[in-house]
Amino acid sequence: MMNEDFKRSSFSLPPGYAVEHDPDDLWGDSRVIVNIGPTHPAMHGALRMIAQLNGETIEKSYCEFGFTHRAKEKLGENRTYHNYIVYTDRLNYCSALINNVAYAMAVERLMGIEVPERCVWLRMICCELSRIMDHLICIGINAVDLGAFSFFLYGFHQREEAYTLIEKLCGARLTTSYTRIGGLMADAPDGFERELKAWVGRTRKVVQEMDELLTGNKIWHLRTVGVGVFNKENCFEYSYSGPNARAAGVDMDLRRDQPYLFYKNVEFDVPICQNGDVFDRYMVRLLEIQQSLNILSQCADKMKKGPIWAEDKRVRIPDKDVVYNTMEGMIHHFKFFMKGFEVPPGEAYTQVEAANGELGFYIVSKGGSHAHRMRIRGPSVWHYQGLSKMVEGEKIQDMVAALGSINVIAGELDR
Amino acid sequence: MDIRKPISSQGGDSILKFLDLWKKQASVLKQKFGVAIEEIRMPLDDLTDVPIVYVQKDSIISILKFLKEDSEFEYRFLADITATDEESEPRFELVYNLFSHQNRCRIRVKVRVRESDAVATAVSVWEGANWAEREVYDMFGIRFDGHPDLRRILMDHRWVGYPLRKDYPLRGYQMFVDSEPVNLSLLEQDK
Numbered sequence: 001m002m003n004e005d006f007k008r009s010s011f012s013l014p015p016g017y018a019v020e021h022d023p024d025d026l027w028g029d030s031r032v033i034v035n036i037g038p039t040h041p042a043m044h045g046a047l048r049m050i051a052q053l054n055g056e057t058i059e060k061s062y063c064e065f066g067f068t069h070r071a072k073e074k075l076g077e078n079r080t081y082h083n084y085i086v087y088t089d090r091l092n093y094c095s096a097l098i099n100n101v102a103y104a105m106a107v108e109r110l111m112g113i114e115v116p117e118r119c120v121w122l123r124m125i126c127c128e129l130s131r132i133m134d135h136l137i138c139i140g141i142n143a144v145d146l147g148a149f150s151f152f153l154y155g156f157h158q159r160e161e162a163y164t165l166i167e168k169l170c171g172a173r174l175t176t177s178y179t180r181i182g183g184l185m186a187d188a189p190d191g192f193e194r195e196l197k198a199w200v201g202r203t204r205k206v207v208q209e210m211d212e213l214l215t216g217n218k219i220w221h222l223r224t225v226g227v228g229v230f231n232k233e234n235c236f237e238y239s240y241s242g243p244n245a246r247a248a249g250v251d252m253d254l255r256r257d258q259p260y261l262f263y264k265n266v267e268f269d270v271p272i273c274q275n276g277d278v279f280d281r282y283m284v285r286l287l288e289i290q291q292s293l294n295i296l297s298q299c300a301d302k303m304k305k306g307p308i309w310a311e312d313k314r315v316r317i318p319d320k321d322v323v324y325n326t327m328e329g330m331i332h333h334f335k336f337f338m339k340g341f342e343v344p345p346g347e348a349y350t351q352v353e354a355a356n357g358e359l360g361f362y363i364v365s366k367g368g369s370h371a372h373r374m375r376i377r378g379p380s381v382w383h384y385q386g387l388s389k390m391v392e393g394e395k396i397q398d399m400v401a402a403l404g405s406i407n408v409i410a411g412e413l414d415r
Numbered sequence: 416m417d418i419r420k421p422i423s424s425q426g427g428d429s430i431l432k433f434l435d436l437w438k439k440q441a442s443v444l445k446q447k448f449g450v451a452i453e454e455i456r457m458p459l460d461d462l463t464d465v466p467i468v469y470v471q472k473d474s475i476i477s478i479l480k481f482l483k484e485d486s487e488f489e490y491r492f493l494a495d496i497t498a499t500d501e502e503s504e505p506r507f508e509l510v511y512n513l514f515s516h517q518n519r520c521r522i523r524v525k526v527r528v529r530e531s532d533a534v535a536t537a538v539s540v541w542e543g544a545n546w547a548e549r550e551v552y553d554m555f556g557i558r559f560d561g562h563p564d565l566r567r568i569l570m571d572h573r574w575v576g577y578p579l580r581k582d583y584p585l586r587g588y589q590m591f592v593d594s595e596p597v598n599l600s601l602l603e604q605d606k
Contacts, residue, residue: 112420346462
């Protein structure tokens with residue numbers, strides 16, 4: 001625990017601040033049905049909940065989504081594998097790079113392509129950088145929803161700097177499209193490792209400050225401890241994964257359990273909490289940011305110069321000087337972008353530990369340049385499904401806290 | 416060069432590591448469920464990353480329950496439920512992706528479904544199967560028997576057609592100007 005003064009186990013609510021429901025608060029038999037969202041700011045503009053209230057207590061509710069459905073799975077069957085990279089950015093747009101990496105890995109799995117070492121390290125940096133950004137926005141927005149605005153600004157500044165780092169990698173800030181099948185769009189510029197390490201050092205200090213600002217804050221405790229509890233058993237029933245499951249004591253992290261990239265070669269801990277409430281989900285994310293910072297500095301140390309493209313003619317995009325100066329290069333370029341490359345038949349479910357949980361691409365190929373089935377398993381769908389159960393019997397303002405803490409991203413939810 | 420080539424940066428050794436376990440599990444499944452197991456496809460022999468167990472439609476729930484609750488199998492994490500349109504008879508394949516926390520390996524269970532068939536719901540095994548099955552119904556039109564709330568989920572509830580079927584066009588419009596009323600039946604208290 002970072003803040004030495006704070007001991008989670010010794011904390012108890014002061015008398016008079018009852019988390020249990022006060023029976024006087026209920027309004028007898030009269031019920032009110034409230035439509036929350038999708039345009040309500042607390043519902044992030046894309047989620048809708050219809051709740052039946054008794055007083056301020058949610059008795060029963062149901063959720064609706066699909067307001068930003070863009071038919072990504074159908075498009076996956078009608079675009080070439082290369083064309084589809086840009087669509088993966090728009091899944092979880094808070095951590096677009098993880099989606100890029102997961103998708104590239106899924107297609108490489110089907111084609112049996114091994115990418116070179118430097119490419120793997122860069123992809124790992126992408127994943128961890130995105131994870132930190134995603135966690136910063138999650139706990140920041142969660143605090144904003146509960147009225148703690150300054151906390152959010154601390155994290156947001158670091159997030160902007162991280163965007164600048166990503167801009168140096170690929171020229172874009174939000175919709176990155178950084179990976180290619182079998183490689184990356186471009187190598188990291190000179191001195192990138194040094195800048196990354198400087199950013200890691202600064203962010204470590206800021207995270208320490210954020211921790212001191214909020215973790216021991218009494219108002220934050222009153223709004224989060226014991227609120228929106230989703231216990232271990234519920235997590236198994238509702239297929240919770242990632243930080244939301246770890247907050248309830250589910251010991252599961254795909255980076256450790258099914259290692260991919262070079263997660264075997266770096267040292268990191270998997271933070272686990274036990275109570276599964278809003279506070280624990282906040283705490284797990286805060287601790288995970290520190291672990292990701294550790295991984296980032298290890299990556300920067302271990303990364304060496306080298307090629308970033310797999311030596312595979314099927315997927316290697318020809319260099320521009322070859323394209324402009326030779327006939328064969330021009331034809332290769334034209335065929336690659338107009339027709340796409342062939343992926344051999346087969347089916348694979350490739351999963352990565354994204355910022356919110358298990359992100360899986362289930363691709364069925366029957367040969368050809370288009371997928372037969374492109375299924376995206378986003379963690380947000382499963383997390384949002386548990387919300388109604390999570391907030392049953394809670395106050396309506398606690399629903400906002402619970403929703404912010406599970407970090408439902410509409411792009412990934414609606415696909 | 417295809418899926419059978421292990422890739423070290425994607426846990427390539429895991430296939431070899433789990434192969435013995437999967438073979439043992441396959442023989443246990445065949446012994447226990449007999450004809451209900453139609454076919455088992457293993458990685459390296461077939462073009463897949465994890466074993467695919469094709470099961471008969473009527474025994475899907477008992478097999479899923481066994482896979483989840485048996486202490487040797489422990490496929491407790493329902494990663495995904497989805498379907499594919501095979502454009503042949505039977506038309507659909509229903510796909511269950513499972514993960515075991517204990518063994519840290521995955522398995523895929525498939526059911527072949529005709530267009531007119533309904534499949535028993537997995538909500539009795541995992542409560543969280545609810546929305547995944549609704550999405551399969553929404554996108555493919557596969558019906559689930561005993562599902563508590565089988566409505567469309569991503570598309571509008573008045574939508575005509577099932578978008579992820581292969582014969583569904585890529586372009587087209589269906590406009591709904593008015594919004595839908597609140598579904599009061601979903602807010603009734605459980606008795």
